[in-house]
Amino acid sequence: MECATGELEDWDKHANSPPWPVGCDDPRWCQLMIGGFMAVGTPERVIDEIVRQNKRDLTVIANDTAAPGKGIGKLVEAKLLRKAIVSHIGLNPDTERQMLAGELEVELVPQGTLIERIRAGGTGLGGILTQTGIGTPVENGKQRIEVDGKSYLLETALRADFALVQAFLADYLGNLSYALTARNFNPVIAMAADIVIASADNVVPVGVISPDHVVTPAPVVDYLVANL
């Protein structure tokens, strides 16, 4: 893991050096998983940097598109998204407007199914079986599988080029722990992307986070941005 603990320009330098396009030949078409639930637990500075660099035609996989001016809402506002795979857009009128205008494709996924598809993608599974969505529009085009007399939908795994993770504590190796309800999708997406960029409110020396309290182990984190 490389650390960029100073100004964001440091991170910018790293971000534009070879690792940025790895797993994503044209950075314009990247798939990003972004942590946060209504922007709580979203790495705002990384979002701001994407807006500044004007990375376009992005696919975002996240719980929701937040609200205008907040978290993923900033990417929507800047019209940087081509597609959003999310469970909820109801609190962001920009998303709805762009969706109805045909500028932004929105795939709505039940929240519990979405997080399990990501978990599957991060843990080497091809997908999961769930009863959620059976007999609703969510079932369209999906395979039903019987197990012990019960019907389930086959929901396939999701992975992305980048995961943008917000942590509360990080040590210099990249071990992460999270704060309260800012945890949400973060530790799960940290497993499911080729490049994991973690932003932390506090960066502490190795050993400060007790092994029992590390939620995301250092080896899965590629880059660390300190929110100093």
Added chain:
Amino acid sequence: MEPQTIIARRIAKELSPGMLVNLGIGIPTLVANHLPAGMHVFFQSENGLIGTGAPPEEGMAHPTLTDAAGRPVTALPGASTFDSAMSFGLIRGGHLDLTVLGGLQVDQAGRLANWMIPGKMVPGMGGAMDLVTGAKCVIVAMQHTAKGVSKVVKRCTLPITSTRPVDLVVTELAVIAFRDDRATLLETGPGVSTAQVVAATEAELSIPNQVPEMAL
């Protein structure tokens, strides 16, 4: 009494000590205000919290302590936080005793529609499909009619949330139970007659000889 207050007070009577309960946005949230003093119930916010407490006093909001609508909440002593996979594992895995959700329509087979109006409102299902499919008990909290039109219908015209029938619908006019593909009128609202409920309801109701008034 306001319709919302009648509904919330009646649903609060379904809670018992130690239950794990998820309250949706809107009328369901009000249920927490009507618990008997001293009763301890675990409230879950599906964004990753058990032990959700009342909204904080002004100036005391914590930026990373929020409910499933992103609003500041408090955490009661004994609270726990976890990621979304754990949160929905609790919901689907049979650990959630009760979920209370809002509704757009419920049909006489107990099927709920509450996540979209095609062409008009497409907010997304959020956690609703998992909650209705997975919770041990599902109660819908909604007003009986919208602009004079019954929300308890013969068959949902809106896209349904789950094929799993809800257990109870509580409105300001009635408590209706759904068992064996039938809608049974269990109670009427304060000062409401059985005939008034029938007149305001599109669904066919099965009506026992005795239908008591809600005890609030």
